[in-house]
Amino acid sequence: MAKYSEKFKLMLVREYQTGKLGYKLLAEKYGMKDSTPIKRWVKIYEKFGTEGLMSKNHKETYSTQFKLDILRYMERTGSSEMDTALHFGITNHSTIGPWKKAYLEGGAEALDKRKGRPPMSDKAKKKKSKKPLEEKEMTYEQKLERENELLRLEVEYLKKLRAFQMDPEGYLEKHKQRYHSNSKKPSN
Incomplete structure (x- = not known):
């Protein structure tokens, strides 16, 4: 179209x-x-x-009762979708067709179904917004332990980086044996 x-x-x-x-x-x-x-x-x-x-940038939502009133009016009067849309103040008559189809297939309950993804529940919103370790909920001691762990990891990383930079081939050869022995484990 x-x-x-x-x-x-x-x-x-x-x-x-x-x-x-x-x-x-x-x-x-x-x-x-x-x-x-x-x-x-x-x-x-x-x-x-x-x-x-004028074309509308947003889609209007209509209540289930309004949709039922429109479909009953069409059935009672024999009006076309276009005439019915104009009678009820709807500028786009093609919105009525899907309502008619849904009503014929699933009754009034089918008119209440929303298109697209359902809105998130409050519980899901709270779960999504929570972070595993929020700093505002951590005690001072927990913050220090976390900082120590991060520093240990950083020191370990820097040691390995320095060893690799000093002798890349020797470092790779030394660690190659470890990786090969891990990959040759029998699988059940």
Whole structure:
């Protein structure tokens, strides 16, 4: 489906309203395959004005009861999705189709299902935000023990780095034997 600018839609609606060309001739004039979008734009413009033709950046959410009211209205009156959408103030009639399908497949409960990922529960949010060792919860003694452990690891790393820099081949040969003996362990 081609995306048309608001300016283009408004231009076609106004040209149609001058009465010189009908829907089909306008569609041909502007290289459109079908005149249906033009009919829809004219109806939307007549009901909502220029703002109805503007594309919305956010998706509106509708209550389950509102969706049921719309579907019942369609069933009772035999109105099309387009006419029903205009009657209820919805500028995009294609939102009604999925509601109808969901209702036919799963009843009213299916209309309540949200699309996408469900929101996180409070418990999950708290779990996600916690860090394993938060410093504000550590005692002074625990902080010192942690710092000592990090310093020991740093010293050990620097010793190995110095040994490698002094004799890279000897260091690799010495540690090669250790790695080979670990990798030759029999597997069960």
